[in-house]
Amino acid sequence: MNLHTDYEALFSGPLPVSAPLAFAGFGITAAELGYDDYAGLDARGKIVAVFQHEPEEELETSRFAGRSPSSWSTVTYKAANARNHGAAGLLLLPDPHCERERTWKTDTQVEAFGLPVVKLSEEWSRRLLRSGPRTLSEIARAARDVLLEPFDIPNVNVSLSVEAIERYRTLRNVVGLVPGTTDDYVVVGAHYDHLGLGERKALAPENIGAIHNGADDNASGTAGLLFLASRAVRRKNGSGLVFIAFAGEELGLLGSSAYVSRPKIPLEKIRAMLNMDMIGRSDGSVYIGGVGTAAEFHDLLDGLKKETTLELKYAETPQAPSDHLSFAGEKIPVLFFFSGLHADYHQPSDDREKIDQVRARQILQVVESVIRRLVRKDQPVHFVETDTNTALLGAAAGSSVLGLQPEPSWEADGVLVADVKAATPAFEAGFRRGDILIGCDGKAVANRLDLIQQLTEQGRAPDTAHQILVVRGEELLALPLSTTE
Ligand SMILES: [Zn+2]
Ligand SMILES: [Zn+2]
Helix, strand or coil, X not given: CXXXXXXXXXXXXXXXXXXXXXXCCCCCEEHHHCEECCCCCCCCCCEEEEECCCCCCCXXXXXXXXXXXXXXXXHHHHHHHHHHCCCCEEEEECCCCCCCCCCCCCCCCCEECCCCEEEECHHHHHHHHCCCCCCHHHHXXXXXXXXXXXXXXXXXXXXXXXXXXXXXXXXCCEEEEECCCCCCEEEEEEECCCCCCCCCCCCCHHXXXXXXXXXXXXXXXXXXXXXXXXXXXXXXXXXXXXXXXXXXXXXXXXXXXXXXXXXXXXXXXXXXXXXXXXXXXXCCEEEEECHHHECCHHHHHHCCHHHCCCEEEEECCCCCCCCHXXXXXXXXXXXXXXXXXXXXXXXXXXXXXXXXXXXXXXXHHHHHHHHHHHCCCCCCCCECCCCCCXXXXXXXXXXXXXXXXXXXXXXXXXXXXXXXXXXXHHHHCCCCCCCEEEEECCEECCCHHHHHHHHCCCCCCCCCCEEEEEEECCEEEEEEECCCC
């Protein structure tokens, strides 16, 4: 069998296993919904095959959170439930509801979980069940009719071995410092990493293996950073300047979250952070995010309009996934400069020929004017929480959310908690290091950003606590998490 076409390894177990096969519906045990795919099955020591996704998923009236995916549909939940039923391994069969061609997500890494979990192609799922009591199309039909029952396939023995090798790489931010005449600083940043050969984040699988140069994302911002730094050396009045080329942005804001978690300069001495991510493809305008994060930003930027021919497009919140979020999460005012998305985004075709250098230079003039004003002692800068809670947004970067510190390298479903700060709402609510958060108010939590989006969703009563579904070892817990302290 071939990796990526016939199967995908998702979780690893400590040892290779060889065991008889059993089928257990969607692999869900939801007592509170009166639903149990394992009812009547002894899964101990067996390799269990289950469908991906969940029953009734195309019904608005589904008891599993309507049409949106519920916590029970996550692979992390299914793996935990299989483990709790004593299964030796888990095989995932294609979702029986989905008629469209099923695409593979190939950018995932294998996480250690205590049992091997492997996703099978439709072809191999069919073969696996061929000599059992019921075929793949029979059980897929039963699944659509919500008439699934578990069964043993004793004549099929499956051998599974998934080994996870942990590899650590050292990434380095590159930092340049221009001291000023006061003890505070303005940080100017741009990430210098991109996708390499696209193994992890290529937008289309056929592009894996092709060099992704990332001329706009983010050679443009990095070149801009060097340009601004070279000119800044000649000035010395007012606040100092810290120029940071961040590493690991594409992997989840790793460089900037590492910087704010162990800052060389006390965070309260950082007046503001300006981030440039993709400034090379302007159509005559520049998008500036985070304008609402300081009381003074609107006036300051309005004052620049007469100096530039670019149209300045404001967004109040810093809600775009780049390095400024790590700083916004620490209650530092941020501005995010961005010339807009395009068809070459995260493609090998994001190349130098397409960069508009003249307009990139105009964007840099705007950034430089902002810097020149922000370093002045008589320019106040006061942080403002924007309507989408900026402290929560920082969690997308791996900084803490209500005391929860997500593990940025976790790539399976859900959010792995790397740490919980003492005496925080999350700690009081009972969250602990090692917990995996897989659901929020019944809905599936895909990843860190998804959790933040669900926690900051508008239009719900502010004081109600969210119910977070947590996998902790053998337990499945519902813990309250309140976003108001
Ligand atoms: Zn970028
Ligand atoms: Zn990118």
